[in-house]
Amino acid sequence: MSDKRQRARVQGSWAKPLPKQPQRPTEGCAFPSNPVANLKPSWGVGQHAFEFHQSTQPVKLIPSEKVIEKDGDHEVSNGPSGVSRLRLFTEFLPVEEADWMFSKLLAELPWSQKTNYRQGESYGEPRLTCWYGELPYTYAHSTMEANTQWHPLLLTLRQAVDSASGSSFNSLLCNLYRNESDSIGWHSDDEASLGIKPTIASLSLGDTRVFSLRKKPPPEENGDYTYMERLRVPLAHGTLLLMEGATQDDWQHQVAKEYHSRGPRINLTFRTIYPEPAGCRHGGQTLTSGTAPVLSTQHHQRLL
Structure with missing residues (x-):
């Protein structure tokens, strides 16, 4: 077999290589065979001196999101506004009772979609709601009227939550x-009608959803949340979460949309509502950190 046919028919790394062809000089060419061999760099290496200066700006790191899953008291911050604290009860309701309550409330509460307003435009909330309380409640520039016809099961749950929290909720x-x-977007429950450093109780029934919190930035950050602390609390069926102290002053919270399929979830958020103080804008008022409405002496005593 000729050498040429052998190379064509044999595959693999051991096939006989082709002989090297001698390089022939290019006729009439003024450049050497390697045109860059004799060229010197024209960008002046060594002609300029560089000196390193340490940045005066502190290095910022994006903090990792912390997960809170264990029962108990969790102090999440302590600043000029005071201590912000979360209290978690993951098995506040037994599973069988929670199942029955979820089905009953899902079927019997007067669910409806509330209309809110943002920059003069209306939009339907991406969830259904209903309100119970002797006073109306205003947030996002929209008011939910007073409703004293409490469902009997909700009265039972309010008593249980009052006992666990040491508070007396009226709405x-x-x-x-x-x-x-x-979902519900980033916000704080800091309306004037909630008083100073309110305690908010959140009872979850149904599918698990993630409750997220982020710390409010200081004034020099100009509203940038990039480098602020973040928390993640999975709220499962029958879980009770209490937000206490300065949590509403120093933190925001949300329940974000999710990409994975989720079943229905009912969230019961117990609050203590007071008549809005004179001089405060009616509802939707966001108080800055460290400020509070002027309440009567009686209201101050009820908050202590």
């Missing part, structure tokens, strides 16, 4: 997240 905002597309 309840019920939220129904129908699926993974329902």
